[in-house]
Amino acid sequence: MNLKEQIKKLSELQKIDIQIYNLSLIKNTEKPSELERLKVELKEKEQRLVVTQEELKGLRLRKKEKELDLAAKEENVQKAQAQLYQLKTNKEYQAKLTEISSLKADVAKYEDEVLKALEAIEKAEAKLKEKQEDFTKEENEFSEKETAIKKEIEDVTVEISRFSDKRRILLADVDGDVLSKYDKLIASRSGVAIAPVAGGSCGACHMMLTHQKVNEIKMYKELILCESCVRILYIPEDIEGC
Ligand SMILES: [Zn+2]
Numbered sequence: 153m154n155l156k157e158q159i160k161k162l163s164e165l166q167k168i169d170i171q172i173y174n175l176s177l178i179k180n181t182e183k184p185s186e187l188e189r190l191k192v193e194l195k196e197k198e199q200r201l202v203v204t205q206e207e208l209k210g211l212r213l214r215k216k217e218k219e220l221d222l223a224a225k226e227e228n229v230q231k232a233q234a235q236l237y238q239l240k241t242n243k244e245y246q247a248k249l250t251e252i253s254s255l256k257a258d259v260a261k262y263e264d265e266v267l268k269a270l271e272a273i274e275k276a277e278a279k280l281k282e283k284q285e286d287f288t289k290e291e292n293e294f295s296e297k298e299t300a301i302k303k304e305i306e307d308v309t310v311e312i313s314r315f316s317d318k319r320r321i322l323l324a325d326v327d328g329d330v331l332s333k334y335d336k337l338i339a340s341r342s343g344v345a346i347a348p349v350a351g352g353s354c355g356a357c358h359m360m361l362t363h364q365k366v367n368e369i370k371m372y373k374e375l376i377l378c379e380s381c382v383r384i385l386y387i388p389e390d391i392e393g394c
Contacts, residue, residue, distance in 0.1 A: 153325055156372040159346070160391040161326050162334050162384065165319060166346045172315045173343025179308045187301050194294045201280075201287050208276045215269035222262040229255045333375060337383060346384040357381035 153161070232252045239245045323331055337345035347356035349369065354361060359380035361369075366387070369376045375384050 156391060157394050158326050158330050159386045160394055161322060162346050163386060163391060165322050168315050168319050169338050170343050172312055175308050175312045179305055179312065183301050183305050187298060190294055190297055194290060197287055197290055201283050204280050204283050208280055211269065211273045211276050215266065215273060218262065218266045218269050222266055225259045225262050229259060330375065334384065341383055344383060346386065347378065348388045349385055354378040354381060354385060356383050
């Protein structure tokens, strides 16, 4: 095959390679990062659930402390009441009664605090239950999305291998040096290695070409590259007939 015929093959190869390039982006970058983003989101939601669980633990601990305080205050009342019968004078008796009344007021205050702690726990439990239900829903949604994304990746992989088979057939006749140059450009030029000249400019970067450059291309003696975007150039009309 002469160079012009090889370039024709490359232009056909390019149509397949841009598909492979775009599909590979989906497979290796877009879909994995979409999945990663969903995982991070779910993890954040789980973290918020853990915070609520910790808050509830704290409230339960505080309630226990209040109950211990209350028990101590009740014991004080009992002690004071026991002392009442050992007192000799009416004055001492009256003083103890006053003390007991103040201790009882203390008990009432702590009872109130225990009750408030209990209410706070009930509120937090309701909030936690709601969050747990939401999180379960979110987990299910995540796993549905994860399955869908994995399926998309599988489908894209099948498509890539179909294009790769076509590619193998096409490139069989292309000269090794030409192909290796083309492949390097595919890898380094966002999947576009060869560009048609359109209206006197490069079809990839639209840089205007000089007459001399166009004449060099038309000779098809060697691969001519765009000076701006460094891609192989060809004239579409030239390769149509070969
Ligand atoms: Zn160019």
